[in-house]
Amino acid sequence: xxxxxxxxxxxxxxxxxxxxxxxxxxxxxxxxxxxxxxxxxxxxxxxxxxxxxxxxxxxxxxxxxxxxxxxxxxxxxxxxxxxxxxxxxxxxxxxxxxxxxxxxxxxxxxxxxxxxxxxxxxxxxxxxxxxxxxxxxxxxxxxxxxxxxxxxxxxxxxxxxxxxxxxxxxxxxxxxxxxxxxxxxxxxxxxxxxxxxxxxxxxxxxxxxxxxxxxxxxxxxxxxxxxxxxxxxxxxxxxxxxxxxxxxxxxxxxxxxxxxxxxxxxxxxxxxxxxxxxxxxxxxxxxxxxxxxxxxxxxxxxxxxxxxxxxxxxxxxxxxxxxxxxxxxxxxxxxxxxxxxxxxxxxxxxxxxxxxxxxxxxxxxxxxxxxxx
Numbered sequence: 001x002x003x004x005x006x007x008x009x010x011x012x013x014x015x016x017x018x019x020x021x022x023x024x025x026x027x028x029x030x031x032x033x034x035x036x037x038x039x040x041x042x043x044x045x046x047x048x049x050x051x052x053x054x055x056x057x058x059x060x061x062x063x064x065x066x067x068x069x070x071x072x073x074x075x076x077x078x079x080x081x082x083x084x085x086x087x088x089x090x091x092x093x094x095x096x097x098x099x100x101x102x103x104x105x106x107x108x109x110x111x112x113x114x115x116x117x118x119x120x121x122x123x124x125x126x127x128x129x130x131x132x133x134x135x136x137x138x139x140x141x142x143x144x145x146x147x148x149x150x151x152x153x154x155x156x157x158x159x160x161x162x163x164x165x166x167x168x169x170x171x172x173x174x175x176x177x178x179x180x181x182x183x184x185x186x187x188x189x190x191x192x193x194x195x196x197x198x199x200x201x202x203x204x205x206x207x208x209x210x211x212x213x214x215x216x217x218x219x220x221x222x223x224x225x226x227x228x229x230x231x232x233x234x235x236x237x238x239x240x241x242x243x244x245x246x247x248x249x250x251x252x253x254x255x256x257x258x259x260x261x262x263x264x265x266x267x268x269x270x271x272x273x274x275x276x277x278x279x280x281x282x283x284x285x286x287x288x289x290x291x292x293x294x295x296x297x298x299x300x301x302x303x304x305x306x307x308x309x310x311x312x313x314x315x316x317x318x319x320x321x322x323x324x325x326x327x328x329x330x331x332x333x334x335x336x337x338x339x340x341x342x343x344x345x346x347x348x349x350x351x352x353x354x355x356x357x358x359x360x361x362x363x364x365x366x367x368x369x370x371x372x373x
Contacts, residue, residue, distance in 0.1 A: 134266065141269035152268050155308060161315050162257055165250065172246045176239065183235045190228035197221030227340055230348050234336035237357050241329045249321060253314045260307040267304040270297045328355070 144150025200218035204211050274293045280286060332355050339348035352358075 137269040137273060138262075138265050141265055141272065144272075145268075150268070150272060153264055153271075153304075158308065158312060158315075162311070165253065165257075165315065165318070169246060169250050169254070172242060172250070176242050176246055179235060179239050179242065183232060183239060186228060186232050186235065190225050190232060193221045193225040193228060197225060223345070227343075227345055227348060230345075230352060231336050231340040233357055234332055234348075234352060234355075237355065238329050238333045241325060245322060245325050249318060253311075253318050256307070256311055256314050260304075260311045263300070263304045263307040267297075267300045270300045273297075332357075 141150055145152050197218045197220075200214045200221060204214035204218055207214060270293065274290070274297045277286065277290045277293050282290070332351065335351040335354075336348060339345075339351060
């Protein structure tokens with residue numbers, strides 16, 4: 001009895017009663033496949049192969065091009081906006097399934113739009129963060145210096161010049177305050193002398209017996225008031241020049257000194273920060289911090305050197321300007337006071353002409369620019 005070879009049911013091909021292959025299942029499969037595919041695709045290369053375990057024969061069913069009615073058109077696809085495209089490019093990823101069956105995910109590269117606008121809120125937040133960090137480091141440096149724990153950079157020569165400038169400013173402010181007091185008191189005295197001279201002149205006209213005596217005193221008081229006004233003009237000019245020197249020139253230099261001191265504190269703060277990092281371990285986590293700290297330290301060192309150079313230059317020019325201005329003003333003040341109390345009216349007027357000082361006549365307005373021309 002012949003032994004039949006075992007066959008798998010998956011490899012069996014159904015046969016009709018006429019001995020022909022039953023291809024109704026393949027027709028149904030092709031029909032479903034055609035419905036699922038778009039209208040532009042054909043089935044000319046589609047092959048369905050049936051293998052048996054013990055058979056070397058293969059059953060191949062080839063499907064030709066589809067000749068049926070075309071599939072309905074697909075709906076139109078709306079192209080996304082540029083902003084949406086950038087978001088999809090940043091968030092999307094492509095999935096690749098290799099032959100091994102494991103799925104890997106590959107992210108697409110960043111898409112940069114040329115007209116992308118930076119968020120101002122994020123920029124402000126970044127500025128606030130940098131300012132807070134810088135303020136914290138500077139405050140820590142100041143507290144450490146006051147407690148005697150931190151080190152500070154000192155330029156002995158420059159610090160000595162700054163201390164002398166601040167001390168001189170206090171002394172000049174005292175001179176300015178006293179000169180203003182003298183001017184106020186002299187103005188009141190001149191005003192009193194003028195009123196007294198008017199009173200003597202009035203009595204000289206009404207008192208015939210004492211006409212000459214009242215007249216002499218009236219002329220004397222009027223002369224004193226006139227010389228007092230001349231001296232008052234010289235003192236006011238002295239006050240104006242010293243005030244410009246103290247409250248503008250010296251103050252501008254001291255503002256530069258304050259900027260220099262702030263730059264020095266920032267320099268010492270970042271220097272201390274860099275020294276602490278250098279004393280710690282060096283690994284993959286600390287090396288980027290050390291490089292960033294080194295970059296910040298170098299930037300603040302350049303700023304500190306620039307401010308120190310600016311302060312040195314301003315102190316030099318300030319000293320030259322101060323000597324020139326105070327020399328002229330002190331000569332003016334001395335000559336005017338000496339001529340006034342000596343009663344030398346001509347010398348007093350000559351002193352004002354020497355320094356190009358014009359007195360304002362009481363009750364007379366300044367000439368217009370048309371009259372000056």
